[in-house]
Amino acid sequence: MSGGVGGGTAPAGVRGTGQVARRTRLGLTLLGSWRPSWQWLRGVVRAFATSFAALAVSLWLLPGTQVTQGAYSVANLAIAVLALGALLRPLITYLTVLTGVVGLLLFGLLTQAAVLALALAVVPTVEPFSASEVVIASWASAVAAASFNWLVDTSSDEVFHGQVLGRAVRRTPRAGADGPGLLVVQLDGVSEPLLRQAITAGSVPTISSWVRGGSHVLRRWHTGVPATTPAGQAVLLHGDDTSVPGFRWYDKQRGRLLAASRPADAAEIEADMSDGRGLLAYGGASVSNLFSGDAPTRLLTISDARLPGRDPGSASFATLRFGFLRSLTLFVGQVVTEWYQGRRQRMRDVVPRIRRGGQFVVLRGLTTVILRDLNVTIVADQLTRGTPVVFVDFVDYDEVAHHAGPSRPETMRTLENMDRVLDVLDQLTREVGRRYEIAVVSDHGQAQGSTFLQLSGRTFTDVVRELSESPRVENAGEEPGQRTTGETWVPVAALSAGATGSVRLLTRGARWLVHALTRDPAPFEGGDAAQTPDQLVVAASGSLAHVYCTGEPGRLTRERLDALHPRLVRGLAEHPHVGVVLTRRADGAVVVDGGDGWRAWHGAHPAGGEGDDPLAAYGPHALADLIALERRDHVGDLVAFGRYDPSLGEVVAFEELVGSHGGLGGWQSDAFLLHPAGWRAPLDEPLTGRQVHDTLVDRLVVLGLRGDREQAS
Incomplete structure (x- = not known):
């Protein structure tokens, strides 16, 4: 849906005049908002050092002797250049908004050259130059200093944002959308x-x-x-609140793991839940x-x-x-x-x-x-x-x-x-x-906390492997030697696949550097090895971990899980760094096991339990959250949650992340909406x-x- 332009199209001259007026107003706003700061002072010191070095090299390259007092003369010249440059810098920023990035480089070079020529004339400890020497010295110094300062200036948020604003002002009259x-x-x-x-x-x-x-x-x-x-x-x-059970999960119908950090998987996930509206x-x-x-x-x-x-x-x-x-x-x-x-x-x-x-x-x-x-x-x-x-x-x-x-x-x-x-x-x-x-x-x-590996000395997958007494346990999350997560690579995947040439080149170079430094492959590259029947798959998402029995169709009941792996559910629930374990009984009741007790619910109605309430520390929404999770697609045959410490507000993560989200406890489920x-x-x-x-x-x-x-x- 595109917006139309009300009132027809203005003549070119009127549009041009209005554009100049708006750009002038924006430039004056930026000029008026400029204030000295410690950051600006640090820039002054840096600029002095840069100017001093550039001038020293330029004067040394010229034949003959141009300065009478060595470094003192060069320092005086650099101070003169610095003072004049500081006075002109806000004006250059204003002109940049009007003329764009070409103007930034052009004005930087011309201003530096003019300032240097003026400074050469007024500093008494510098010998008079011939016209050709003035041009050579001024432009040599200007190119060196302006090139460096241009890079530094374009590294400041103010100049970059000014460029973005200026481009918007220039393009808006041509875009022609209102409303x-x-x-x-x-x-x-x-x-x-x-x-x-x-x-x-x-x-x-x-x-x-x-x-x-x-x-x-x-x-x-x-x-x-x-x-x-x-x-x-x-x-x-x-508007979908049922299709996604985590960051990664095992799809028994497809017979493979899905991870939202992989473009092909993300496309399939969206196709499953999109209604086109x-x-x-x-x-x-x-x-x-x-x-x-x-x-x-x-x-x-x-x-x-x-x-x-x-x-x-x-x-x-x-x-x-x-x-x-x-x-x-x-x-x-x-x-x-x-x-x-x-x-x-x-x-x-x-x-x-x-x-x-x-x-x-x-x-x-x-x-x-x-x-x-x-x-x-x-x-x-x-x-x-x-x-x-x-x-x-x-x-x-x-x-x-x-x-x-x-x-x-x-x-x-x-x-x-x-x-x-x-x-x-x-x-x-x-x-x-x-x-x-x-x-x-x-x-x-997000919630802060130590990781399961740090606290236990082994991964969550290792514990599942031991309790299940099965050697065929596949970890779909992070291994100890793999220190990047699938979520970490999401923006990198976007940059690599969706940007233009130079950005894509930089991103791929960075990915190569990461692999060279760590031997840690990008998780979004390539698919997982095919899962075999009768295998357990652990899919961790922060402080949430789904565990799947790949050889069993559909979601397993608690009774079937206990028959296949008698020690698994209670063993996980009693682990000191696991908070609760979620399963479902054959009668449809949701069962939540903790270290000191368990509870079962049919919807919001109690259906059994003994010992302490395992959800007591997790707040008023925990039960409703678990019941809602049960209704999502592709939920694990069992779901484990990292332990929550309410005294510190910290949660144990199954991935190697000090700040995590996915499960229960802390602020990880407290998002915000800021609306007009x-x-x-x-x-x-x-x-x-x-x-x-x-x-x-x-x-x-x-x-x-x-x-x-x-x-x-």
């Missing part, structure tokens, strides 16, 4: 309680201003089990998601990632140096930062923690820099084109939280960066033709995922952007 629109931004893995803490701490000023100013309302929605991105996006984008079905765009929401435009979307991207947004990011080289610079910076932060955790003996090895050093840069910047560029392109509804997922926080911890300092700084992205997107919505409303949502939260005030939304607290989906669909109907069977009431 209302909706932008939905998913902050992957951010829990509602943590977001409220960030608001209180002042870490997310954009979100805070929306909530405190009354323009938006912050709500909690309960994900239930599984608390994973596939389940979250299935209900948010497709997803959230984005009417002219929408899916950006960097697992599933498409039935969007006609699918960019970096895993379920459609086999089709290479050819959209102008990703093409411009790959070809314009302000996009790709900026991200490449920050990518290297993130690698260094991760090495330092991982070492700092080890030196301080921070617990719980995991090994932040070579693979995550590379993957963090890919996910928190390359993908983030690419997403911003693509979303900006879609907004300027007038796409009526856009849904984009930013995985920055979730990725760092998995390896550093959900509330650790580096993780919270990632959330601060996402808040700045929201500010840029908010500015974009004011500059494009459509009047976009912005809603922000998460798909799940005035929306029609249920008053229930918390909301369900289906209610969030229906609220978004209802808003599209109210805005006139959706015309299917669902009507506003």
Whole structure:
């Protein structure tokens, strides 16, 4: 569904005048918001060192003696260049918005050359130059300094975001779309309680201003089990709350494992649950998601990632140096930062923690820099084109939280960066033709905790193998030597398969480097080995693990499980690092075993039990969550959950992740919805995922952007 242009088409001269006026207004806004800061001061010191070195080399290359007092003369010259450059820098930023990235490089070179020529004339300890020597010295120094400073300047969020805004202003008059629109931004893995803490701490000023100013309302929605991105996006984008039992699972009908991180599997999962009327079905765009929401435009979307991207947004990011080289610079910076932060955790003996090895050093840069910047560029392109509804997922926080911890300092700084992205997107919505409303949502939260392997000295699969007395137990999750998870590789899969040439080349190079450093293959590459009959398969998703008997059709009853493996269920339930084990009796009752007792339910009605209630520590929603999980497709013959410690709010993960989600306990099932005030939304607290989906669909109907069977009431 595309928006039309009201009132006809303006003459070219009028459009041109309006465009210049809008670009001038935007440039003046950026110019007026510039303030000195410690970051700016550090840049000044860096610029001085760079200018000093560049000038020293340039003067040394010229024949004869140009300076009378050696380093003192060069330092004076560098200070003069620095002072004039500092005065001109805000003006250059303003001109950059007007002229684009070519202007950034052009003005940088011309300004540096002019400043150097002026400084050469006024510094008394530098001998007069001939005209040719002035040109050679000024341009040699200007090229060296401007090239370095250009790379550094394009590494700053302000200049990059200014470029994105400027491009939006230039393109909007040509796009010609008006009317209302909706932008939905998913902050992957951010829990509602943590977001409220960030608001209180002042870490997310954009979100805070929306909530405190009354323009938006912050709500909690309960994900239930599984608390994973596939389940979250299935209900948010497709309204489906039954098809996805985890991040990976065994499909007995297909006879193989499915993992949402594999594009081919994601396509099959979406085909099974889609009815063609997803959230984005009417002219929408899916950006960097697992599933498409039935969007006609699918960019970096895993379920459609086999089709290479050819959209102008990703093409411009790959070809314009302000996009790709900026991200490449920050990518290297993130690698260094991760090495330092991982070492700092080890030196301080921070617990719980995991090994932040070579693979995550590379993957963090890919996910928190390359993908983030690419997403911003693509979303900006879609907004300027007038796409009526856009849904984009930013995985920055979730990725760092998995390896550093959900509330650790580096993780919270990632959330601060996402808040700045929201500010840029908010500015974009004011500059494009459509009047976009912005809603922000998460798909799940995270809970911190030590891993099963750390606490037990062996994997969950090892325990299943011992208790089942079967040598044929296949682990579909993570082995001890494999330190990346399927979820970690989701954005990398999207970058590799759905982006344009240079981004794809960088991503594949990074994947090769990861394998060279760790011998850890990307989990989304290739299929699993065929499972054999009478085999047990363990499919772990964070603190949730499904166990399947592949040789038995359908879901096994508790009675059949006990007959096949008499020690398995009770042995797992009594393990000190397993919280509860879920099975189903032949009479249909749900059975939950814990270390000190068990309970059975027919729906919400008790059907037996003894000892302590195994769900007592898991909160008021635990029973309903397990009953709902029982109704999902492809649930394991038994389902195990990592132990939850309510005193610390920590959960044991079956994967090697210090921040995990999927099962019960902590904030992993506490997602959020931040929507504009005035929306029609249920008053229930918390909301369900289906209610969030229906609220978004209802808003599209109210805005006139959706015309299917669902009507506003």
